[in-house]
Amino acid sequence: RKWRGKCRQVGISESGIDEAVQKLLARGYKVGRMEQLETSEQAKSRGSTSVIRRKLVHVLTPSTTSEGNIGPDAVHLLAVKETCKELGNGSTTIGFAFVDCAALKVWVGSVEDDASCAALEALLMQVSPKEVIFNARGLSKDAQKALKKYSSTGPAAPLLSPVQPGADFVDPAEVKNFLDLKGYFKRSCNKWDHAFDGEDHDVALCALGSLVNHLERLMLNEVLHNGDILSYEVYKGCLKMDGQTLVNLEIFNNNVDGSPSGTLYRYLDNCVTLPGKRLLRKWICHPLKDVEKINHRLDVVDKLVDNATLSTAQYLRKLPDLDRLLGRVKASIQSSEALLLPLIGAKILKQRIKVFGLLVKGLRVGLDLLRLLQKECLTASLAKVVSLPVLDGDNGLDKFLTQFEAAIDSDFPNFQDHNATDFDTETLSILMELFIEKATEWSQLIYAISCVDVLRSFSITAKFSSGVMCRPVILPLSKPSNICNDTGGSTLNIKGLWHPYALGESGGLPVPNDLHLAGNTNIRYPRTLLLTGPNMGGKSTLLRASCLAVIMAQLGCYVPGETCVLSLVDIIFTRLGATDRIMTGESTFFIECTETASVLQNATYNSLVLLDELGRGTSTFDGYAIAYAVFRHLVETVNCRLLFATHYHPLTKEFASHPHVALQHMACSFKLKSQSSSPTEQELVFLYRLTSGACPESYGMQVALMAGIPKTVVESALSAAQVMKKMNRESFKSSEQRANFSTLHEQWFTTLLDISKTDGGLNSDNDDDNDLFDTLFCCGMT
Secondary structure (H helix, E strand, O other): OEEEOOEEEOOOOHHHHHHHHHHHHHOOOOEEEEEEOOOHHHHHHOOOOOOOOEEEEEEEOOOOOOOOOOOOOOOOEEEEEEEEOOOOOOOEEEEEEEEEOOOOEEEEEEEEEOOOOHHHHHHHHHHOOOEEEEOHHHOOHHHHHHHHHHHHHOOOOOEEEEOOOOOOOOOHHHHHHHHHHHOOOOOOOOOHHHHOOOOOHHHHHHHHHHHHHHHHHOOOHHHHHHOEEEEOOOOOOEOEEOHHHHHHOOOOOOOOOOOOOOOHHHHHOOOOOHHHHHHHHHHHHOOEOOHHHHHHHHHHHHHHHHOOOOOHHHHHHOOOOHHHHHHHHHHHOOOHHHHHOOOOHHHHHHHHHHHHHHHHHHHHHHHHHHHHHHHOOOHHHHOOOOOOOOOOOOOOHHHHHHHHHHHHHHHOOOHHHOOOOHHHHHHHHHHHHHHHOOHHHHHHHHHHHHHHHHHHHHHHHHHHOOOOEEOOEEEOOOOOOOHHHOOOOOEEEEEEEOOOOOOOHHHOOOOOEEEEEEOOOOOOOOOEEEEEOOOOOOHHHHHHHHHHHHHHHHHOOOEEOOEEEEEOOOEEEEEOOOOOEHHHOEOHHHHHHHHHHHHHHHOOOOOEEEEEOOOOOOOHHHHHHHHHHHHHHHHHHHOOEEEEEOOOHHHHHHOOOOOOEEEEEEEEEEEEOOOOOOHHHEEEEEEEEEEEOOOOOOOHHHHHHHOOOOHHHHHHHHHHHHHHHHHOHHHHHHHHHHOOOOHHHHHHHHHHHHHHOOOOOOOOOOHHHHHHHHHHHHHHHO
16 A cells, blocks of 8 residues: 555455455445557557556446446436426326346336325335436425435435536437437347337436436447336335335335344345345336236246246256346447457456356256246246246247257367367357357246245245234225215235234234225225224234235235235325434424325325324424314215224224224233232233223323333323323213214215205105205115
């Protein structure tokens, strides 16, 4: 290590340079690589004082690394743009483009968003970028806040890189001309303009322009010339979950230390291959919303569960990372310039021979796996899940692959450590060019193998889970019905539901519970569950378990329970936990209201909504009033499937007789510490059992004792609580009287009064009066 001028320099041997670069990238540095264009002898031949020519060949960054030990997760660089709608309601469109340099793939798309930036947060959670490039002037304050929040609290903690002045595109026509002029993405399996779907492709095109410009500056020409460009949908055609829901349900990272342990991804991840693990993540981000497609996946899982002797894992364990190997082979096409570098040309050639050999041999293992499934009569079911390439015949991949295997065995028998010569350069170039002619089919084969890996992972989860698992019965989306004439509609009925990765008492399984929302063939259940119970009694666990069961079912996976019948869910909303964001100046209550506003604005009849202790971030009376109004709106206006946990016990009185609300609580009991009947001498025992009716109280004093608050303080709190109850006794009496007269009854009573005041009474020959007859019939039936 030495200083030269103002720059500190370190000497590293050529053999150790790759490891050094990976260490620098892991610490977040960008690394520019200079290479000699000639040997010292060649330089001297130009004159004794000539300086050896050098050139910057490429720039490596943490978000564009494609070689070395980059781990199983995809490494993405994301560019985002935003444009405001002309509706004047704060709605915007987010355009985006992101790249995986290791797989040589670029995705583009757009998504509608609002002031909550829920869609932008969902995009960030799904893509999990290492770096985000954006134009600060082109993003709203809300969008910039969302980026900063994700950068500071998100699992990936990406680098935020503002676009360089003059390097941004604002005119989509300019981007088109630029891409055509440069000839980028000409070798893509799709033409670049076919990747844009929908009305808002202009903003997506500008985002792509920003990404391409950035890749140009990093000299990553192989991505731009040889990469595939594909469309990406954040929400379309799948169960929608915004970014906060993915956080609340601990889908990819837990809320304790941010690691993957104790998450849905970790629970379902029994994948053997790295492409399988990446596909599993993508599937979890996009659960299906099509009954037929879900059942096709479940059919394959069923057969894999039943066929215990099938040796798919043995084949999968032999597979390298085929997706990235194919990307590296494609990157080598028509890029012989690097091979001419005097000091590292031979090393690069040796690496390319190894990569190509590993890819060909790995594809043979994958093809043999599909043939095994063919013999076991599984390919018919698998073909309904994924498009399979033609394996046999004159145009089949088997015959084509056999030729390349023979070439590898002949020309590079020791391909993993081949001593490359100048003659090998031309041979390898010809083989790669011929091989890439079927790049689309190879990608198809790799995707099919990854699907097998994920579906096998689902079967392992179903077969070896510590609790009872069942195949869900999936019903189509329901049509909205009038609240007065609700014959069931959307349903969610699970017997023996348990949380898949929560631990019960003493590390055992959680207590299973029966959950019934809405329609049933025999019994008609309410669509809303109003849940009470003590803190730590299991309310939040039950709420999360319900959502996880829906997600797993719509993934095509078995669910934790004895039986499960559910109608498709279009959106899952969650309002869980209490957090503030000091860095962005947002209080706990403000965050509560922001998330609740998104629910009220976007929830539909087919949505599943979870609200946990809404209103606790402000004063008791304001909090109760907001909880009451939100609850009533969701029950009587939206009419969705709703799980609402609360400590506001007057709510249970207000809605005790409401025909569309079920009151249940998490049961508990007491164990006496002494002969005294004082609450401070009673130990609270959680039963974690869902029981009918409202909980008598929240047992906050007992929980406070368990948490270590001194007994004298708790006794003082008990005395204060009794005084406050006495002062508010009249209010409590009013709530008791409401138990037999719900808000819906009040609405019907008002309707009846209006009918009674109509001029001339009721006439069955009058169309308007027929509507009144319908209203009366509706009230009487309910």
